Amino acid sequence: MAETTAGGPAEGRAALGPLAAISRHYGADPAWVLAGGGNTSYKTADRLYVKASGFALGTIDASGFCEIDRARLDAIWSRQYPGDKDAREDAVLADLMAARAPGETKRPSVETLLHGFFPQAYVVHTHPAIVNGLTCSQEGEAAFARLFGGEGIWVPLVDPGYTLAVAVRAIFDAHVAQKGAAPAFMFMQNHGLLVAADSPEAIAALSGAIVAKLAGAIAAAGVREPDLRPVIADPGETEAFAAALRGLAGDGVSVRHRADAMTLGFAADAASFAAIAQPYSPDHIVYAGHEFLRVEGRAELAAAWASYQARNGQRPRVILAKGLGAFSVGGGPGQTEAASAQAASRVLDLFADACKVATYTRAFGGPRFMTPEAVAFIRNWEVEKYRSSVAGR
Ligand SMILES: [Zn+2]
Numbered sequence: 001m002a003e004t005t006a007g008g009p010a011e012g013r014a015a016l017g018p019l020a021a022i023s024r025h026y027g028a029d030p031a032w033v034l035a036g037g038g039n040t041s042y043k044t045a046d047r048l049y050v051k052a053s054g055f056a057l058g059t060i061d062a063s064g065f066c067e068i069d070r071a072r073l074d075a076i077w078s079r080q081y082p083g084d085k086d087a088r089e090d091a092v093l094a095d096l097m098a099a100r101a102p103g104e105t106k107r108p109s110v111e112t113l114l115h116g117f118f119p120q121a122y123v124v125h126t127h128p129a130i131v132n133g134l135t136c137s138q139e140g141e142a143a144f145a146r147l148f149g150g151e152g153i154w155v156p157l158v159d160p161g162y163t164l165a166v167a168v169r170a171i172f173d174a175h176v177a178q179k180g181a182a183p184a185f186m187f188m189q190n191h192g193l194l195v196a197a198d199s200p201e202a203i204a205a206l207s208g209a210i211v212a213k214l215a216g217a218i219a220a221a222g223v224r225e226p227d228l229r230p231v232i233a234d235p236g237e238t239e240a241f242a243a244a245l246r247g248l249a250g251d252g253v254s255v256r257h258r259a260d261a262m263t264l265g266f267a268a269d270a271a272s273f274a275a276i277a278q279p280y281s282p283d284h285i286v287y288a289g290h291e292f293l294r295v296e297g298r299a300e301l302a303a304a305w306a307s308y309q310a311r312n313g314q315r316p317r318v319i320l321a322k323g324l325g326a327f328s329v330g331g332g333p334g335q336t337e338a339a340s341a342q343a344a345s346r347v348l349d350l351f352a353d354a355c356k357v358a359t360y361t362r363a364f365g366g367p368r369f370m371t372p373e374a375v376a377f378i379r380n381w382e383v384e385k386y387r388s389s390v391a392g393r
Pocket residue numbers: 037038125126127191192
């Protein structure tokens with residue numbers, strides 16, 4: 001693959017100002033990224049600076065990037081890894097940690113490998129609802145080929161980690177062999193967008209063009225933008241429903257409520273709810289849960305809650321009630337009130353994002369959810385990540 005011509009070894013961290021600025025630009029805009037998701041990078045001939053784990057794009061500065069030795073990163077591609085999935089992911093992670101520049105202590109994300117093989121100086125990976133309206137739809141791949149095929153690549157649903165990096169690399173190399181140039185962007189099924197360019201200005205121009213093209217296709221299909229106008233639902237019953245949720249969820253939780261035309265539409269009946277009844281992307285599962293709960297009203301809440309818990313071994317995080325809208329439950333004992341409130345707000349943000357994605361899929365043949373296997377993988381992966389954070393690895 002071609003080396004980037006941007007920058008040089010002497011530039012170092014001093015050159016990260018533009019990367020930090022463009023990271024904050026996309027990271028602080030909920031249309032592009034929610035809940036600290038997404039990642040960005042900048043590379044010189046011998047270094048890759050990629051968003052480190054634990055930093056949010058919306059507030060990142062030059063100190064939030066992990067410095068990687070590109071030669072060591074590239075060497076990962078010529079290594080043999082164990083066939084066992086867990087052992088392989090552990091070994092790759094160890095090699096990623098070992099690829100850090102001398103003195104670097106921050107942790108690179110598992111998506112660092114993807115950033116490494118795009119030759120462009122800047123890479124911005126986000127999860128825009130309008131893009132996922134296409135990547136999470138029945139006709140998404142065909143629509144992508146029709147709208148964008150020549151310049152970008154489409155990546156089917158693949159488990160995250162090294163597995164994803166290997167799959168993307170094969171598609172990337174095939175594109176280079178066919179077109180004689182690296183792709184400028186990729187759409188990842190049930191996941192999001194990656195844009196690569198040699199300057200922040202080119203990233204912004206390309207990102208804007210992608211969104212404009214999608215908006216045009218959605219409008220041409222007769223699909224309207226999600227209707228986010230607030231609806232004043234029955235305030236007394238809304239408060240009674242929230243109180244019932246607090247009673248079921250126990251001490252320390254925070255309950256948040258959202259009522260707009262979009263949300264009430266998906267809560268209206270079982271057929272409408274079907275469009276958000278399964279997960280669209282890993283981030284939706286991680287933050288809002290793999291399954292929302294819908295009830296006709298407060299009278300059936302307790303029984304529906306109990307059956308949800310019995311089925312899933314955990315409480316629901318999003319509860320829709322016909323005519324009232326959506327409620328989110330976050331936090332719990334041992335968390336501060338502010339932390340619980342923030343968790344509940346984040347759940348509601350990701351829920352609203354799923355509703356937007358569902359709305360946009362109408363332009364591309366309707367929803368295409370993650371497969372049950374992919375959902376199970378993410379749920380299990382979450383447990384593993386939790387374990388490793390507890391173990392302090
Ligand atoms: Zn992502």
